[in-house]
Amino acid sequence: MNQFDLSRVVETLESLEETIISKLIDRAQFKLNPSIYQPGASGFEGESTRSLFEIRLAYQERMDAAFGRFCVPEERPFTKRLPAAKRKVVLPPTGLVIDDFNTISLVNNIRTAYLELVPRICRPGSDGHFGSSVEHDVYALQAIARRIHYGALYVAETKYRQDPAAYSSLIEEKNTEKILALLTRRQVEETITARIRNKVDKAQAGVNPVLRHCIDPAVLEDFYREYIIELTKQGEVRYLLQRRPGAVEL
């Protein structure tokens, strides 16, 4: 089994799409509830500065850290200073050629992009479901981050292995622009965004629109194009610039 077979990597990315879509649809069942994003407005005991969203994210990641989530390369945390895992996580060799997975982390960009997306998929106003809203925010955010970081690591390494000479020289020059151009396949990107639109349509096809708030497939298509794909490529560039020169690990 070769984890750097491009069709396998692409399949994994594709299989993460359903998760992102279903988590965003779940979030959109609640109104925007803007106060949950306001620093200092959480009403949470002992918390005077963070928003309810930030607190929930930190709690979730502390729990996840104990269970070993962040031992997985593509699971990069939003929270700093997390505790160590309380269980041994045995992973097959990743084959990635990088010393610290966090050097490719794009969590700050991902959080910003997500917080701009929420008002585009949720109805405005408040429905009082603050706890449920932040819960679903965190699940959606984790699904999006996993997709971006997975792509950043595995797509980059896979493409490197397809043409080590071309990438090596651009990496040596630190030629970010040309690396980005070499990584980019517009046709593939268009296939992805069209598929997203179609999947959102299908996911909502069996739904009673009186009971479930539907999201606009075009909004998710845009989000994929402008943020998920773009941030994945930024992560790929970061990976390649951090990649240990020459080495190929099996």
Added chain:
Amino acid sequence: MNQFDLSRVVETLESLEETIISKLIDRAQFKLNPSIYQPGASGFEGESTRSLFEIRLAYQERMDAAFGRFCVPEERPFTKRLPAAKRKVVLPPTGLVIDDFNTISLVNNIRTAYLELVPRICRPGSDGHFGSSVEHDVYALQAIARRIHYGALYVAETKYRQDPAAYSSLIEEKNTEKILALLTRRQVEETITARIRNKVDKAQAGVNPVLRHCIDPAVLEDFYREYIIELTKQGEVRYLLQRRPGAVEL
């Protein structure tokens, strides 16, 4: 707004179906991983007796308790001795006429039913994704429990209000059997199970079966019929037997 309008209650129950289905499909992306359900086999620091599944459930519910999940009537915890909420949860009056929501809790039956379902939706064997499997187990279990407890509370109270005289006398007699008969609408149950089958089909229609493991719609239809609907009715009976005599709260 009347939360005891039967069509509204039924709508809420219906809108919970998508969540249950999507969480079960998410779980089924991982193999059964039977060791995660074995007591004492968690490999979790300081845990010699519980299974990884039980530990994850307890951690999740401790976090959720802090955020106030269990202030909501239909959110009944699986874990005992949870900490109090760290935020004030303001709910509209529930109109439920019962002193302790936990008296209708069916968590033990729900957990047993769920653990019997997992081998029917997941491929056998282990894939090493133990952390992800228990994470998704917990989300699916919470979605199922919410549906059952919501139905137990709100369907029962709604039906009581439609015919207080008939229910009152059966409650006074503690005639469980006749209460159950009065609550039961076979035609409605068949509509629900047929809809579930259809929703599972539709939810998986846009999916590439090479990438995503699909679950058998008939398995979920059976699970709804045998467990979700049956346990909801058991919960309704419990609610009615615990209901404070005569009172109707607005």
